[in-house]
Amino acid sequence: MNFSPRTHISPSRTVAVNSLALEKRLAGERVYNLSAGEPMIGTPAVISRAAMDAIDAGKTHYESVSGIPALRDAVSTWMNTTYGSHFSRTQTLVTAGGKHGVSLLVDAMLIPGDEALIVAPYWVSYVSQVEMAGATPVVIPTAEKDGWKVTPADIDAHCTAQTKLLILNNGSNPAGVLYTTQELQAILDMAAQHDIVVISDEVYSGLVYDGVDYISCASFADHVSRVIVVQSMSKHFAMTGWRVGFVFADEQIIRVLCTLQGQTTSGASTISQWAALAGLQHADDIVPVHRAQMQARRDVFCQRFGEAFGHALPPAGSGLYQFIPLTAFGIVETDADAFCTRVLAEANVAMVPGEAFGVGGYVRCSFGETEEELKDAIEALHAYLVK
Template identity: 35%
Template structure:
């Protein structure tokens, strides 16, 4: 069957594929340590569930406005002002079916064929493909672990061209867990100030912070707020991945265009989930605090365990719930008589022979690295470290 040419540049999500394979093995009774998921293992808070139950019992099960119910957009507006010191009007906010749809709509509304978007590597796997699907061209700028994965402002200046329509920031970041400091954000702002590109800030992990302070670029460069697009959602902070509620705030013309895109694709996000989201944003934050404290303990346990393995090195992430481990020290060693090779091969060996699901770094623009998440119990993390130790011990 002849398919659209634009799909030729798209690759299936490595994380989703690996998760699916690990779950299939688990369904067969295989004991797999799954370290590939980007999904909290905590349950959605009870008061959020109750709001959804009340919405269903009250008959709130019909279509809503594509942009979202007024009370949710108002709750998002208040959240952005209170938590982030960013002021947006209600008509500058669009509610989406998850954070991914918000970003997808952004590029669909913004890009023409051949337009460019600057992406820092390592990056979330979906950024380049979303740009490709909109007809754009991702321009990848590598960052270095020794710099804390902070981008080089001179590299940004060199990458900017008349076709640059946007630059994507993600802090805390997937897959590195890096958090941009005020100084880093100021340097990025200085680099883009003379260009008219938009700044797309993916703040999905803002609440999952273990070190430092969360800052949006708009906090350090208020003059750039008219060009700022904030993408966020409730999936990670409130353990609401399956509820599919995200949101985007930005310039009014762009939000209006994105709403048109959503009008002709999915229309509104779930009415029931929107009511639950209102409760989440207006309710207590103690569940977030407890979740972050537990993630921090898991982070310390897991990353310290990784650094104890010969040939493995892992930077301590300041946020999110991922450990991006440098496994280049294993590449030249041999397993069953053959060279271990790249991180893709390492991930295959780990799943096939040691029953550990870990995502290779290549799809994230991080060859030689493996991404593992610590959104599972400490017991499972210890089991995973033990199996990783067995793998390293089996190398010659």
């Protein structure tokens, strides 16, 4: 059977590694899963109760394709209050997760021949989503010595007449990069110079550590017309499986996305949307607790890793991951893909190779697991590698 060229993409490496780890667990093996892209904490009870209440009340039917009005009101207010944006309900779309939001955007805004700038290390799905839209991903490399940050000069050097988008992951997966106000201003100024739209993926904005304030691209009034923000309930509200995300943009863009969504998913799960509304109504009680939990787990991971391998990891500024060079493990290998495959097969520790994020010689380790699981995983790694 012949399939569309759109299917000629690589499977998500993070999903593949996590699935293999889960399969080994189902087979009865003790697996230490440092590959999962989620905080391993339960969804808050107030959110789960709201879902059950919605079911009991019969709120299980189709809703507006753009999302329940009360949820769009609540999330736009939350964005504006928390991050200094100025979005309204009509500038807000509810999607089936942040990933679907990005997918809708590239489908709506790119045509064959267009180019989209993607900063490496990048979240694994960006490249494939651009390719599925028939466009060309243009990867901008960065370096650990520069904090994995893209600069205006980098953007300028990679722009062509075909460049239409810059996808910027602030609070990045896998490197935990956070941009300052000055850095974002300069990036947005350069985007304006080349007349390109910026998709700002901000799904880790609630998991920012060490007392640092998160700066949203939507807070820059002089660039509001070219900034599109993607958000999600998954990470900082611990709702990964509920599949609720958001796109904030100009009303014209939201209308186009709504048309696409109406012909694909018809919208996010109604029950999940009512649950998300409850989460937003209790955000001040939920997000700080989750942030503190994840920071504590990050600190445990970095401390135990340093003790085991004698290498001090710079703690991630945000997110759920440490992006670690293979040299930190005291080994001379450079092929992270082969390293991760071997370690999962022989030591039952699951990590994601840096090649999946566009950077070889590194691995991504999630600190989203419990503190005990993190300690056990590092002990298992040390026992296997330091023989």
